[in-house]
Amino acid sequence: MIRAAIFDVFGTVVDWRTGVANVTARAFEAKGIDTDPLAFAEAWRDEYQPAMQAVRSGARGYVSLDDLQFENLHRVLARFDIAGRFTETELWNLNSAWEQLPPWPDSVPGLSAIKEHMIIAPCSNGSIALMTRLARFGALPWDCILGADVARAYKPDPLAYRLSVAALRLAPEEVVMVAAHNGDLDAARAEGLKTAFVSRTTEHGPGQSTDLEPTSDWDFVADDMTALARDLARDQAQAG
Amino acid sequence: MIRAAIFDVFGTVVDWRTGVANVTARAFEAKGIDTDPLAFAEAWRDEYQPAMQAVRSGARGYVSLDDLQFENLHRVLARFDIAGRFTETELWNLNSAWEQLPPWPDSVPGLSAIKEHMIIAPCSNGSIALMTRLARFGALPWDCILGADVARAYKPDPLAYRLSVAALRLAPEEVVMVAAHNGDLDAARAEGLKTAFVSRTTEHGPGQSTDLEPTSDWDFVADDMTALARDLARDQAQAG
Numbered sequence: 001m002i003r004a005a006i007f008d009v010f011g012t013v014v015d016w017r018t019g020v021a022n023v024t025a026r027a028f029e030a031k032g033i034d035t036d037p038l039a040f041a042e043a044w045r046d047e048y049q050p051a052m053q054a055v056r057s058g059a060r061g062y063v064s065l066d067d068l069q070f071e072n073l074h075r076v077l078a079r080f081d082i083a084g085r086f087t088e089t090e091l092w093n094l095n096s097a098w099e100q101l102p103p104w105p106d107s108v109p110g111l112s113a114i115k116e117h118m119i120i121a122p123c124s125n126g127s128i129a130l131m132t133r134l135a136r137f138g139a140l141p142w143d144c145i146l147g148a149d150v151a152r153a154y155k156p157d158p159l160a161y162r163l164s165v166a167a168l169r170l171a172p173e174e175v176v177m178v179a180a181h182n183g184d185l186d187a188a189r190a191e192g193l194k195t196a197f198v199s200r201t202t203e204h205g206p207g208q209s210t211d212l213e214p215t216s217d218w219d220f221v222a223d224d225m226t227a228l229a230r231d232l233a234r235d236q237a238q239a240g
Numbered sequence: 241m242i243r244a245a246i247f248d249v250f251g252t253v254v255d256w257r258t259g260v261a262n263v264t265a266r267a268f269e270a271k272g273i274d275t276d277p278l279a280f281a282e283a284w285r286d287e288y289q290p291a292m293q294a295v296r297s298g299a300r301g302y303v304s305l306d307d308l309q310f311e312n313l314h315r316v317l318a319r320f321d322i323a324g325r326f327t328e329t330e331l332w333n334l335n336s337a338w339e340q341l342p343p344w345p346d347s348v349p350g351l352s353a354i355k356e357h358m359i360i361a362p363c364s365n366g367s368i369a370l371m372t373r374l375a376r377f378g379a380l381p382w383d384c385i386l387g388a389d390v391a392r393a394y395k396p397d398p399l400a401y402r403l404s405v406a407a408l409r410l411a412p413e414e415v416v417m418v419a420a421h422n423g424d425l426d427a428a429r430a431e432g433l434k435t436a437f438v439s440r441t442t443e444h445g446p447g448q449s450t451d452l453e454p455t456s457d458w459d460f461v462a463d464d465m466t467a468l469a470r471d472l473a474r475d476q477a478q479a480g
Contacts, residue, residue: 131384
């Protein structure tokens with residue numbers, strides 16, 4: 001019996017590319033900067049995995065994603081040759097773009113439907129602070145916030161899954177990891193969790209080439225979050 | 241400007257005495273045990289502070305409240321001479337009484353009103369698992385769960401407040417601690433938080449003798465959670 005669903009958030013629940021570009025566009029417009037906000041959002045996101053890798057490898061201790069994104073922001077602004085155009089306060093406001101990401105249209109109805117049957121929580125690399133503000137922005141109805149800050153580890157580090165499950169006092173097989181990324185599900189399955197793939201074929205824009213299809217026999221595969229809600233409800237009814 | 245309100249839960253938001261007695265009464269009835277459930281609930285609660293004190297003092301490492309309550313349950317059952325009447329599964333079901341505590345009538349409307357103005361989260365000695373299930377039971381609309389599991393420390397240990405505030409990436413003065421217990425507010429104020437006292441004069445039953453009145457000049461004093469919501473909204477409007 002599945003008792004909790006935990007979710008990847010960036011890309012799976014919310015559209016980071018559009019959201020970051022929207023906030024960036026307003027900030028650039030105010031400064032008369034003509035850099036393409038979508039290109040900027042993608043470049044900023046490209047710094048995401050390398051920044052976390054330093055923590056995963058043990059080269060540095062746990063630093064929350066808010067601070068990693070802020071470091072990355074400086075790097076990307078320099079690359080676009082617009083460093084120095086923003087005050088410290090303006091940079092933090094720009095960094096809060098990651099707290100203002102629109103949910104995919106099916107996310108809130110899907111999460112609400114799943115919540116009727118089991119605990120729902122993010123298992124994201126975003127911090128408690130970031131996930132909390134993002135939930136308020138998009139009305140995401142989480143029961144609690146799990147993930148990086150709870151585990152002090154970044155996915156796909158096994159600890160991120162193991163300690164999130166442990167925080168709910170459940171067994172791994174009682175928890176389903178939901179993600180639009182096959183690699184995330186690989187790591188969750190290795191820890192004994194159930195797995196659910198939700199397709200997000202435009203997360204990286206119209207030219208996306210990765211994670212277009214499930215690459216393994218995940219326990220659930222759904223086209224969107226409301227379809228997943230139906231599948232999970234059916235599974236729980238059969239098990240219960 | 242206050243940006244978050246964090247709450248004591250047992251006694252302040254929910255009525256543990258009635259809730260534990262209700263679940264206990266059903267369990268006792270099923271076994272033909274005639275122990276008074278309210279007396280049992282109070283005896284169980286009396287073990288609460290001593291159990292946490294062992295963690296606070298460093299005599300043992302952090303153990304979640306679920307496990308402390310389970311240890312305490314054995315002790316109290318023995319004292320009432322009814323140890324051995326329950327299976328392991330039945331004991332865990334009895335332990336889940338702490339996840340089935342009714343909110344005071346004003347709690348859900350009050351929390352919902354406060355949530356319109358700021359982040360709301362428990363800062364309780366209950367674990368993430370316990371607080372999550374309790375929120376689902378009583379429809380408590382938390383934005384996230386803070387407190388003991390996040391800090392790995394039990395109130396009034398300063399770390400419980402400090403790390404809960406840090407998890408939100410706020411300064412202490414941007415956070416108000418809400419409690420029906422003066423001692424909890426003393427400790428929060430010492431860490432620089434704002435403080436709000438909500439009267440709960442029947443938490444311990446009709447003969448309650450403690451925390452009937454605020455014992456210091458707390459920033460806010462309210463008769464219930466909806467009154468506090470009005471006071472907090474007014475304060476935020478003046479500050480903003």
